[in-house]
Amino acid sequence: MLEAAVAIRGLRHTFPGDRPVEVLDGVDLEAAPGAFVSLVGPSGCGKSTLLQVLAGLLVPDAGESLIEGRSTVGEPGLAAYMPQKDLLLPWRKAIGNAVLGAEIAGVGKEAAREQAMALLERFGLTGFESAWPSQLSGGMRQRLALLRTFLVPRHLLLLDEPFGALDAITRREMHQWLQEVWATDARTVLFVTHDVEEALILSDVVYVMTPRPARMAARFEVDYPRPRRPEIVTDPAFVADKARLLAALDAPTQRQAGVPTPPPRWDRLRACSEKPADEL
Ligand SMILES: Nc1ncnc2c1ncn2[C@@H]1O[C@H](COP(=O)(O)OP(=O)(O)O)[C@@H](O)[C@H]1O
Ligand SMILES: [Mg+2]
Numbered sequence: 001m002l003e004a005a006v007a008i009r010g011l012r013h014t015f016p017g018d019r020p021v022e023v024l025d026g027v028d029l030e031a032a033p034g035a036f037v038s039l040v041g042p043s044g045c046g047k048s049t050l051l052q053v054l055a056g057l058l059v060p061d062a063g064e065s066l067i068e069g070r071s072t073v074g075e076p077g078l079a080a081y082m083p084q085k086d087l088l089l090p091w092r093k094a095i096g097n098a099v100l101g102a103e104i105a106g107v108g109k110e111a112a113r114e115q116a117m118a119l120l121e122r123f124g125l126t127g128f129e130s131a132w133p134s135q136l137s138g139g140m141r142q143r144l145a146l147l148r149t150f151l152v153p154r155h156l157l158l159l160d161e162p163f164g165a166l167d168a169i170t171r172r173e174m175h176q177w178l179q180e181v182w183a184t185d186a187r188t189v190l191f192v193t194h195d196v197e198e199a200l201i202l203s204d205v206v207y208v209m210t211p212r213p214a215r216m217a218a219r220f221e222v223d224y225p226r227p228r229r230p231e232i233v234t235d236p237a238f239v240a241d242k243a244r245l246l247a248a249l250d251a252p253t254q255r256q257a258g259v260p261t262p263p264p265r266w267d268r269l270r271a272c273s274e275k276p277a278d279e280l
Pocket of ligand 1: 016
């Protein structure tokens with residue numbers, strides 16, 4: 001059996017201080033190689049904290065965080081990481097921004113540049129390599145930040161709400177585009193979002209987190225055929241599945257009223273009536 005791309009077990013973390021903030025309360029997660037896995041949770045529950053542990057930038061209080069069997073604790077750089085606010089450097093042109101992560105990861109300047117140029121078209125940035133970030137649209141800036149992340153030579157991509165700041169129309173375009181890019185790339189993705197619909201469209205597996213301190217409330221396998229078109233969101237089965245995810249998001253709030261947290265629900269969503277492309 002292939003080793004899990006990501007294995008997180010019993011992860012706990014409290015930010016110290018006058019008022020310590022308990023963030024992770026025994027989080028478990030597993031991602032198979034090549035899978036697109038989303039992490040959905042309310043704002044402030046600890047999603048970014050979890051990604052920082054995987055990125056090796058934050059040492060947790062307890063638990064295991066493994067990428068391909070290697071502990072990420074105190075070891076940054078095992079994954080390509082796109083932080084929630086992945087700011088482009090305004091004084092570097094698009095191409096200069098694109099190569100930044102690869103250069104930091106040790107790829108030579110020329111090689112990184114060549115790889116970036118080869119990917120410009122797939123990332124919808126042809127002809128914009130010499131543009132300044134301020135000359136790009138919001139969608140293009142996000143694609144550029146994603147291109148920078150894809151250029152980092154790692155099997156795992158950690159993407160923290162990459163489309164969070166985009167308008168709804170651009171976001172829909174990005175969902176289609178990201179599916180195409182990912183389909184031609186064998187990498188594992190761990191994708192953080194607070195948008196249930198986005199998670200359902202993109203993912204093979206969706207984990208739902210409880211409010212802080214976070215645990216996993218539910219795990220859904222999403223077996224809809226790919227590619228998933230924008231119209232899928234009006235499919236009655238999709239709508240029903242979305243309601244199930246939202247219910248899982250809402251359920252743990254009972255915990256705050258003293259109700260013990262139930263064990264995570266494991267569900268398989270395959271009822272979607274969308275036909276595979278070759279049957280249409
Ligand atoms: N360095 C830090 N020190 C203290 N508290 C922090 C720190 N980073 C995050 N937090 C707090 O931890 C909680 C979880 O943050 P975060 O992981 O960013 O949540 P999410 O990404 O799910 O919105 C929040 O309440 C946040 O204010
Ligand atoms: Mg966050």
